[in-house]
Amino acid sequence: MKKIEVILPHHRYAIHVTQGDLSPLADYLKSHWSDYRLIVLTNARVKRHCLPSVSRALGRKGLKLETILIPDGEVYKNQKTVNLVYQKLFQLKADRKTLLLLLGGGVVGDLGGFVAATFLRGLPYVQLPTTVVAQVDSSIGGKVGIDHEKGKNLIGAFYQPVAVFSDVHWLQSLSGRQLRAGLAEVVKYGVIWEPAILEYLECYVKDILQARPVRMQWLVEQSSAIKSQVVQIDEKESGLRMILNFGHTLGHGIEKLMDYKRWLHGEAVAAGMVYAARLSCRRGYCRKEILERLTKILELLQLPTTLPAFAKKRYLHTMVFDKKRRGKRLNFVCVRRMGHVFTHPLTPSEILREIQ
Known part of the structure; x- marks a missing residue:
């Protein structure tokens, strides 16, 4: 234990x-x-x-x-x-x-x-x-x-x-789909804090997709330790804890637009993380290889990597009441490199610039 x-x-x-x-x-x-x-x-x-x-x-x-x-x-x-x-x-x-x-x-x-x-x-x-x-x-x-x-x-x-x-x-x-969806949150920890988690997922993906206890225990222990560290530094989400929202701005929007019925939480977060990485690349915050690796890992885990085709106006509407909103801007989590993310204030229109 x-x-x-x-x-x-x-x-x-x-x-x-x-x-x-x-x-x-x-x-x-x-x-x-x-x-x-x-x-x-x-x-x-x-x-x-x-x-x-x-x-x-x-x-x-x-x-x-x-x-x-x-x-x-x-x-x-x-x-x-x-x-x-x-x-x-x-x-x-x-x-x-x-x-x-x-x-x-x-x-x-x-x-x-x-x-x-x-x-x-x-x-x-x-x-x-x-x-x-x-x-x-x-x-x-x-x-x-x-x-x-x-x-x-x-x-x-x-x-x-x-x-x-x-x-x-x-x-x-858990069903296979529930297991895979949950792994999106594990990927998140690899991107925002500890890249070794991503290497572990790539190395043992077959065992992990079968929920082998020894593999899952390592992932749960590592993820729990990271979450506990972040919470101890910032319990009430006034600063550092915001990085745990990586992929969640769009992810929560997807869930809302689907009335919480079509995609599971982790599936929506997976697509949201890829979008956040793509936006980070376009804004010059990270190299294209970061986006490509994240996409490949999520594909290995059989998770969505593209946003569902809702109109930009509908995505904008989901951000009106986002908890991360401060005035006209949201604290959006962007990627610098694996293991290093940061929050940057962006308007909803700036966030959704990649949606046609």
């Missing part, structure tokens, strides 16, 4: 990366939260594939779980679902000695974290991410929230978990 510490000014917690061993989770809950009610928030698919192993591990320590189910999919990451969870918590008579266990992907983690931040003015919660996106990115750093009709993740808060437990065996429950 790998343990990665996240140390913040007023809070600290650990990310535990395991490979089929949930005893560290059970030990942690028994030693720190034995006098709390444990309520799991998950969806039907994850309940079927992942909850039994959690229940067995906790049962061996005499810990009991209660369960709340939510619908599966980004389209349900909204206030309506939050209200349903609130209602379930009231029915269960949850109080401030309740610990939420968020078992699932980004939707469960983001929405569940938002519930934890707001129900009774704050409940403690543990992230139990079961997808690649959640294990390497969304479960770490305390950004919780829901979508709004105006855009993705526009309603939310910074509210840190008390612990994160990522078991890479859970990734074997």
Whole structure:
């Protein structure tokens, strides 16, 4: 097991990366939260594939779980679902000695974290991410929230978990498409911080596309360590943490234009990263070889590398409520070289100049 510490000014917690061993989770809950009610928030698919192993591990320590189910999919990451969870918590008579266990992907983690931040003015919660996106990115750093009709993740808060437990065996429950989409976030870390991740992806692509635990553990550990470093430097996204949005300005726009139904988050981010690299090349920030290598790696992972053909006007509309917007400009993440990116204020029109 790998343990990665996240140390913040007023809070600290650990990310535990395991490979089929949930005893560290059970030990942690028994030693720190034995006098709390444990309520799991998950969806039907994850309940079927992942909850039994959690229940067995906790049962061996005499810990009991209660369960709340939510619908599966980004389209349900909204206030309506939050209200349903609130209602379930009231029915269960949850109080401030309740610990939420968020078992699932980004939707469960983001929405569940938002519930934890707001129900009774704050409940403690543990992230139990079961997808690649959640294990390497969304479960770490305390950004919780829901979508709004105006855009993705526009309603939310910074509210840190008390612990994160990522078991890479859970990734074997994913479809091939879900696995590949999650790997886009891993590629992102290679571009913005550590090029060795890109070399690892190129070298072991066949094993990785089969979710071989030893390969996935290395990727999750490396990605989690990078995310934790960035969060410790800039918890509230006032500076450095913005680089984690590489590819996400266009990516979130694509998801919104598709009503969160056609492309998965990572697929949209992949196309957004290639576009950001192309724009960086055209503006003279990086060499063409950077764009070519990024495109090749994403193609190896069978991910999209071109934007879907929406009119430029529609892409412009998605940027009106972008969280990175400051006045008329957005802090757009550009590439200098592999492992080095920077933010640059650009207008939406400047960002979309490459779209015909």
